[in-house]
Amino acid sequence: SETLLGGAVCHYQSKLTAKAPAVGGAWEWPQDYGYWYYNGCLRPDMLSCMIALDRTNRENGCLQIVEGSHRLGRIDHTPLTQGQNEVDPQRMTHILARHPVAYCEL
Secondary structure, eight states, rough: OOOHHTTTTOOOOOOOOOOOTTTTOOOOOOOOOHHHHHGOOOSSSOOOOOOSSOOTTTTTEEEEEEEGGSSSSSEEEEEEEEEEEOOHHHHHHHHHHSSSEEEEOO
């Protein structure tokens, strides 16, 4: 981690994301820095790490990422539900038109 970030590393947050079998769940497009920014992190010199406890693939709803979106800077978020925000949907339309989606099968 120190090599990737270029300095000392500290743990910021842990989270377990559980999805029910067969019916699952979905999250609209987020950007981690969109949340970190409002929690006092002024620069995006952080990274997220995911460890799959079960096999994840396209069929059962693996994580999807937008290639190159980390180079777009902080993207405004809008409220979606109580406790969940999403990247501004109008902005996301333009982003998806220019950047491919990758499936993170784990």
